[in-house]
Amino acid sequence: MKVGITCGGIGPYASGDFLRRSAQAAERAGFAHYWIPDHVVLFASYPESKYPYAKGSGQKLPDQDPDAPLQFGDDTFALVDPAIAFADPVVAMTWLAAATTTIEIGSNVLVLPQRHPIILAKQLATLDACCYGRTILGVGAGWAKEDFDAIGVDFTKRGKITNEMIRVLKTLWRAHASSFEGEFFNFKEAFCYPKPARAGGVPILVGGESKAAMQRVAQLCDGWLPYNLPVENAASVISELREMTRAAGRNPESLRICKIVYETATLDDLKRYRDAGVTEFNLATNGDIPIEDAGMEAKFREWKETLVAPIAAL
């Protein structure tokens, strides 16, 4: 099986230099994809919102060294300091793609309703054309009302906007002259070129474990990016997702299901995820990658032995 990596884009890992070097190291180590997070703005507190990922991946959180370059919090939002660098995912993906040749580059997850679908369609099509079809769009509907207020998007409509945007993106990526009539977006005979290199457009994978997110996968998307899905629940939840996909008249076999795991995951757990229907993994690292060249290279060499190779043999 394949495993990707989440390690760049935040704090000391948000520099162009780190992103470039770590993407190259990940590609050399055999990681299949490299994932970038998204928060357009951050706030010191989120009184109007509830952080939905406080439970993490469903695994026990790995211990974090107090000297790790990036410290995660443990309460409402995983970042301790709002004045931390948080790279834009679309620009970061372009930077990563320019530094590599085979690895897939994805967002996990880009908060879709905070962007404009026509601008985003053009941006991702440009990127996918530049990198010969290595782009993945992981999307979420967002959870932080404060972010939506700052960007000027109605938080209460984020689910509907997300669903409509997914259809807009696919129209612009597939149609020669694109037309769309929706509740939020309307256009007629618009030409949007370049098209993505990948036939059918950039794959859209959905983050989140809510029923709404799973419906979105089943009805509209190319895969799922589950995070908080404990291994003992995986089989039943994935079979439910497959059932929903069949019910939507689509083939569940073609879904990519890419589970976020920590590096403390045992091979036995990964096998159980595989048997439950997970098709690939995404290693979320722990803020402890050394920034300097030699240390970073050593870390990726270690992962090549301890993770990438054993998972490839699964």
Place this chain on the structure above:
Amino acid sequence: MKIGITCGGIGPYASGAFIRASAKAAEQAGFAHYWMPDHVVQFAAYPESTYPYAEGSGQELPEQSAEAPLQFGDDTYANVDPRNPLIDPVMGMAWAAAATSSLEVGTNVLILPQRNPVVLAKELATLDSFSKGRILLGVGVGWAKEEFVATGADFSVRGKRTDEAIAAMRALWNQPVSSFAGAFDSFSNAYSYPKPCRKGGVPVLIGGESKPAMRRVARLGDGWLPYNLPVDRAAGVIAELKAMTRDAGRDPAALRIIKIVYSNAGLDELRRYRDAGVTEFNMASSGELPTDETGIEAKFGQWRDRIVGPVAEL
């Protein structure tokens, strides 16, 4: 004097391979900047709009070979086929910046009122931080009503929206904790990091020769990107711009004035532009660049000897 180049982003010049190769060749040839255009969507016809650049740069148009890879039209809109790929300028800049190390990379021009300033500020700050301060934001208010209708932006307030977007982006770029209250955009206590590498933020240069465009330069621009400004009128118009800038309480000597010229511009003409107050040039190539690497390098070698070298002596 310095000279930049406009050659990438459209049609056969929109590929990642061309942008990478030409940006590198431009850097090696000593060009100072590399500029990307913007049309998020295109249409087969623009019945509701008037193309404002039909008169070109004010020079005589260079002859275009019938075999030139990209054919420009000469009437309402310079791009003949709406299915010609036209890259997203932010992605195009990111791709060009990733391939180079000293060249400035800019938009000429990005249509600002079609984008969300909070998202764009983050994209450009990320890119400026990655590229260590090499990004230039050239903006225009747009002329194609059809594009505004498609993107859902109000064409009738595009000027106001542009002014406000510049102020909102500067709040996000320059304030440790950013707040802004405007007619279109408002946010309070938002954290947007990384900040641009360049002190004061990404330079904002204004395109267009209308009175509102010049007033925009005078009031809030870091410079001007004149296109249709014939050499015999340059001194008068630039003196007027400088007076407007002084009237706005700002220092006209700090403005970058980057004139678009064609490759057939004579040195004598460039000297007259310099004496009129133009500070740099931007050469718009005319669709005749070869698209293979050897051909690209040969052409840039010619330009280095025939244009970059002599302009540097000015």
